[in-house]
Amino acid sequence: xxxxxxxxxxxxxxxxxxxxxxxxxxxxxxxxxxxxxxxxxxxxxxxxxxxxxxxxxxxxxxxxxxxxxxxxxxxxxxxxxxxxxxxxxxxxxxxxxxxxxxxxxxxxxxxxxxxxxxxxxxxxxxxxxxxxxxxxxxxxxxxxxxxxxxxxxxxxxxxxxxxxxxxxxxxxxxxxxxxxxxxxxxxxxxxxxxxxxxxxxxxxxxxxxxxxxxxxxxxxxxxxxxxxxxxxxxxxxxxxxxxxxxxxxxxxxxxxxxxxxxxxxxxxxxxxxxxxxxx
Amino acid sequence: xxxxxxxxxxxxxxxxxxxxxxxxxxxxxxxxxxxxxxxxxxxxxxxxxxxxxxxxxxxxxxxxxxxxxxxxxxxxxxxxxxxxxxxxxxxxxxxxxxxxxxxxxxxxxxxxxxxxxxxxxxxxxxxxxxxxxxxxxxxxxxxxxxxxxxxxxxxxxxxxxxxxxxxxxxxxxxxxxxxxxxxxxxxxxxxxxxxxxxxxxxxxxxxxxxxxxxxxxxxxxxxxxxxxxxxxxxxxxxxxxxxxxxxxxxxxxxxxxxxxxxxxxxxxxxxxxxxxxxxxxxxxxxxxxxxxxxxxxxxxxx
Numbered sequence: 001x002x003x004x005x006x007x008x009x010x011x012x013x014x015x016x017x018x019x020x021x022x023x024x025x026x027x028x029x030x031x032x033x034x035x036x037x038x039x040x041x042x043x044x045x046x047x048x049x050x051x052x053x054x055x056x057x058x059x060x061x062x063x064x065x066x067x068x069x070x071x072x073x074x075x076x077x078x079x080x081x082x083x084x085x086x087x088x089x090x091x092x093x094x095x096x097x098x099x100x101x102x103x104x105x106x107x108x109x110x111x112x113x114x115x116x117x118x119x120x121x122x123x124x125x126x127x128x129x130x131x132x133x134x135x136x137x138x139x140x141x142x143x144x145x146x147x148x149x150x151x152x153x154x155x156x157x158x159x160x161x162x163x164x165x166x167x168x169x170x171x172x173x174x175x176x177x178x179x180x181x182x183x184x185x186x187x188x189x190x191x192x193x194x195x196x197x198x199x200x201x202x203x204x205x206x207x208x209x210x211x212x213x214x215x216x217x218x219x220x221x222x223x224x225x226x227x228x229x230x231x232x233x234x235x236x237x238x239x240x241x242x243x244x245x246x247x248x249x250x251x252x253x254x255x256x257x258x259x260x261x262x263x264x265x266x267x268x269x270x271x272x273x274x275x276x277x278x279x
Numbered sequence: 280x281x282x283x284x285x286x287x288x289x290x291x292x293x294x295x296x297x298x299x300x301x302x303x304x305x306x307x308x309x310x311x312x313x314x315x316x317x318x319x320x321x322x323x324x325x326x327x328x329x330x331x332x333x334x335x336x337x338x339x340x341x342x343x344x345x346x347x348x349x350x351x352x353x354x355x356x357x358x359x360x361x362x363x364x365x366x367x368x369x370x371x372x373x374x375x376x377x378x379x380x381x382x383x384x385x386x387x388x389x390x391x392x393x394x395x396x397x398x399x400x401x402x403x404x405x406x407x408x409x410x411x412x413x414x415x416x417x418x419x420x421x422x423x424x425x426x427x428x429x430x431x432x433x434x435x436x437x438x439x440x441x442x443x444x445x446x447x448x449x450x451x452x453x454x455x456x457x458x459x460x461x462x463x464x465x466x467x468x469x470x471x472x473x474x475x476x477x478x479x480x481x482x483x484x485x486x487x488x489x490x491x492x493x494x495x496x497x498x499x500x501x502x503x504x505x506x507x508x509x510x511x512x513x514x515x516x517x518x519x520x521x522x523x524x525x526x527x528x529x530x531x532x533x534x535x536x537x538x539x540x541x542x543x544x545x546x547x548x549x550x551x552x553x554x555x556x557x558x559x560x561x562x563x564x565x566x567x568x569x570x571x572x573x574x575x576x577x578x579x580x581x
Contacts (some may be wrong), residue, residue, distance in 0.1 A: 008381035012393070015378040018458065019400055022411035025422070029414060038420040082300035089299055092297060101304040109519025111536045112556045115543055116478070119318060119553075122328055145307040148300070176284075177292045206404050208422045209521050230406070230526060234414045242407040249356035249402045254395070 023246060030239035038234060047240035056225065057241065064205055064222040067136065071143035072201035078144065079151025079200070080193055084185065086152065087159030105149045113214030117142040121214065134216030141212045143204040150203060151196035158192035159185075191263060198256065313368055319343055319553035330549050343554030353538070353555060357562070359536040363449055363524075364517035367456035368464075371513045372506065374457070375464035379505075380498070382465075383472050396470070405459060409526050412455045416445040416527065451527040452534070456517050462507040464517075471505025471577040472498070487517050504576035511570035535559055 019190055030048075034041025051057055082102055089095070105113065121131055121138050131137050166188070170180045186193070208223045215224060321330040332338055347353045364485065382393055400408060415422040423442050431439045445451050450512040475498065483493045521536035528534060533541070543552035 005381065005384045006382055008377050011374070011377035012381040012385075015374060015461070016396060018374075019396070019461070022408070022415055022458070023400075023403070026407070026411045026414055036419065038417050040421075078300045078303055081296050082304075085297050085300070088300075089293065089297065092293075094301070098297070098301055098304075101301070101308060103571070105304075105308055107515050107563065107570070109516070109521075109536060109556075109559060109563070111519060111521045111539050112312075112560060115539065115552060115556060116311035116315040117307075119314055119549065120307070123314060126328065126348060141307060145303070148303070152300075176288045178288075181292075204400055205404070208406055223404065226404075226406055226410070227522075230410050230413070234410070234417060238410065240412070242404070242410065245407060246403050249399070254399070257397075 026239050027243045027246065030236065030243040032236055035236065047236045048244075051237050051240050051244075054237075056220075057222070059221040060220050060225040063136070063219065067140050067143060067221060068201045068204040071140045071147060071204045072197050074144045075148040075200040075204075076151050076193060076197040076209035079148035079196060080155050080189075082148065082152040083155025083159060084181075086156045088164075102152050103148050105146045106153070108146075110146075110207075110209040113142075114210040115148055117145070117210065118213040120216075134214060138214045138216070139211050139219065139221070142210050143207065146210060147200040147203045151193075151197050154192050154196045154199065155189060157244070158189050162188050306481065309533075315553045316475045316557055318549055319557050321550045321553075323548050323550050328549070329547050331339050340550070343550045344558075346551065347554050347558050353535075353558075356533055356535045356538045357558075359449070359516045359532050360520075361562075363452050363456065363516050363534060364520075367382050367517050368510050368514045370453065370457045371461050371464040375461055375468055375509065376502075376506070379465050379468035379472050382469050383475075400459075401462055402443060405578060406522060408459050409455055409523055412451070413446070413527060416451055416454075418442045439490065446527055447529050448527075448531060449532070452520075452529075455523050455527055456513075457521065459523070460513040460517055463512040467509040467512060467574070467577045468502065468505045471502050471508075475501055504573040506571040508570055508577040511566045511573075515566050518563065518566075519559060 027100070029038070029040075031043050031045060032040055033044035061086070073085075082098075086099060086102065121134060124130060125132065131141075167180050167184050170184045171177075175183065206223060209225050211221055211224055212227065215221070220228075226241065227236060229235060282426050318330060320341065320343075321332050322340045322342070323329060324331045337496075378397075381396075382390055385393065385491070414420060417423060419442075423445060426445075427440060427442050430443060442546050445454075479497050479501075483497050484490075490497065518534075519536045520534060521540055524534040524537050525540075528537070539552050542548050542555060
């Protein structure tokens with residue numbers, strides 16, 4: 001009965017063209033010799049050269065990476081704890097508020113999160129004298145807060161699927177709660193923790209709005225630098241930068257995603273096999 | 280020592296697991312938000328920080344809220360935001376639904392590749408995806424030239440234009456919103472369409488339904504949770520968007536996110552910015568509840 005869904009395939013093709021033509025156009029124009037970013041003036045790689053010799057760009061990139069690594073690591077720790085709590089502790093005082101606190105940052109408009117963080121930091125500096133100057137510390141704190149809830153949703157979804165009986169068995173065999181966590185729970189959800197870290201890392205690396213509110217003089221992350229340049233219009237060196245970032249994503253994230261998908265599939269197949277032999 | 284470790288096993292470990300993230304979110308999310316709510320009731324002053332409680336107004340000052348509700352500027356900004364986000368949501372649905380349905384009809388191996396291609400833009404910078412469209416929509420770009428030629432070919436000579444003014448308009452905002460938020464629509468729709476039983480389609484076919492009737496009577500009704508979840512997932516962030524309207528939007532009719540940011544940074548009117556933020560959040564409660572109600576159903580966890 002399956003006729004070829006011509007209409008659907010056509011829309012799919014159109015949709016993917018819509019997704020990728022702007023990006024391809026940007027890549028092509030990054031090799032444009034002309035100073036006018038949208039008029040083709042021959043092939044050149046000079047914007048890449050000027051990009052690599054731009055100290056500002058390199059410094060901003062390094063700051064962004066530093067913030068992303070630190071904030072993703074803390075966000076993963078806190079987010080994993082929260083995910084485990086939500087999946088395993090069904091009753092404790094304040095659970096309703098806790099699950100609300102974990103959901104709210106997901107839907108909170110970034111402008112509001114940004115402004116409330118900034119006002120908070122200013123008030124804290126006023127009341128207790130900390131944080132003194134805004135910059136690395138304040139940006140990182142804000143990033144941890146709004147990226148940890150994304151980790152939590154990943155971990156929670158994974159924990160709900162995983163078999164609780166194994167943890168209970170470990171308990172019965174005399175493991176102490178923290179041993180169960182280290183020996184059973186964390187290893188089984190490790191792929192989820194890894195993808196949580198990766199997500200928190202990219203969220204932090206990509207953020208403009210919250211960073212623009214919580215930054216201080218001298219702390220310019222890469223998105224902030226791009227933001228300030230892009231506001232003035234389209235420039236060829238941003239095209240080059242964008243192309244490099246797309247390349248890094250293509251070379252880094254895609255294989256990581258494929259590997260993760262494979263390991264997840266293998267794990268599923270293994271567990272299915274295990275159940276079948278038990279039958 | 281033994282007693283401490285016993286206590287730790289029985290109560291302390293769980294308390295630590297709950298307490299750390301709980302305290303973190305209380306201190307760095309809830310407290311800042313409560314400060315904003317309090318700030319919305321303060322009075323603007325020329326001091327630093329630029330607000331105070333008391334003075335002419337006994338403790339709380341509802342002035343900011345009165346202005347949000349009466350000043351046309353804020354009302355227009357809310358309408359622009361809801362309008363742009365609403366149109367973007369509808370367009371995402373119109374384009375995303377057939378795409379999601381198409382994804383369920385291609386072979387397994389193709390499906391994984393195509394799904395990867397839907398998710399891939401997520402991993403590239405949001406800012407750069409907006410920027411890519413700035414390049415396409417500008418006056419001298421090949422894309423604008425193509426559209427201009429098409430336009431000039433179709434309309435009478437008198438209406439011919441040198442280039443189509445796309446940048447800095449609500450059209451540009453909606454277009455870029457559709458571009459950046461389309462995956463948010465496709466993924467929940469795909470999740471709910473993928474679970475549908477093809478046997479139902481075949482049954483309807485056997486009973487004499489034509490393909491579009493099968494779609495209308497069988498597929499569409501079952502995918503309503505996915506439609507609502509995806510729609511809200513586009514609508515909520517789009518309504519509060521700051522980056523897109525700042526880069527490609529019309530400055531004379533700002534969206535609410537831009538207004539909040541301007542009130543805060545340029546006008547230095549913190550109470551006003553806070554009040555607008557609180558009103559925006561209150562408006563988002565409805566869509567958020569809709570989303571959380573249908574999201575679980577769309578993913579089939581319930």
